[in-house]
């Protein structure tokens with residue numbers, strides 16, 4: 208199988224897992240046409256299925272499918288029972304799915320049986336057991352290209368047409384049930400059909416639900432974030448309080464010492480307040496020096512050198 212196709216099928220099965228709850232090992236209902244086709248095209252049953260669904264499989268054959276296979280077999284005169292066909296794998300490889308439709312478990316039509324297992328309830332179409340359907344194009348007689356076209360249909364022609372019609376009915380009915388992966392063998396190629404429209408509708412609804420859930424999650428995350436922000440704010444409120452309280456405590460005694468007139472005033476103002484008078488003192492002293500500087504250039508340089516460390520210290 209090409210890498211591109213296997214990737215596509217893996218993605219498809221992943222969608223069945225997410226939307227419909229499929230899990231490995233996948234239960235695969237194989238029908239009589241599928242067994243005949245895999246035998247004719249020399250496909251190994253389980254490896255071929257596992258390559259197709261990109262996972263472990265558990266193939267199953269319904270009692271009704273087995274009955275249909277055996278009904279088409281010639282009878283062994285010695286045992287008076289039908290010959291076991293070579294295309295039928297042993298029960299160890301392909302176990303029986305015990306379906307009991309009638310009170311006495313009389314086999315019913317193969318297609319009716321498969322559809323009843325794929326969707327047990329007639330009210331709501333739902334693949335409760337998570338079955339995969341594996342079917343195939345009926346094997347038709349090899350036609351001789353040299354043989355002239357007949358103008359009338361033979362009995363075999365009608366049988367083949369009926370087989371084709373039933374095969375199409377099985378697949379179209381299976382497609383109408385949401386969540387039924389369909390494996391189909393046609394002309395020696397085993398394919399996994401794309402999702403049917405009913406399946407896609409469920410998947411898209413499911414994805415919308417997930418999207419909504421995502422929105423809800425985002426919203427709750429947002430709330431959490433907001434809560435977190437609130438927590439941060441509360442923390443940030445608490446931290447400044449811790450920082451502020453010592454600040455308030457520290458400047459208060461200072462302010463009490465320097466400015467006794469306004470003990471209630473904010474700390475920074477009080478910090479600035481004591482600085483200003485000092486600056487004013489320097490500013491007051493500087494003009495005095497400048498007046499001295501006016502006397503000579505040398506004085507200015509010396510005083511500037513002296514004033515700089517003084518300012519830095521201040």
Ligand SMILES: [Zn+2]
Nearest residue numbers: 269271306320
């Ligand atoms: Zn059955």
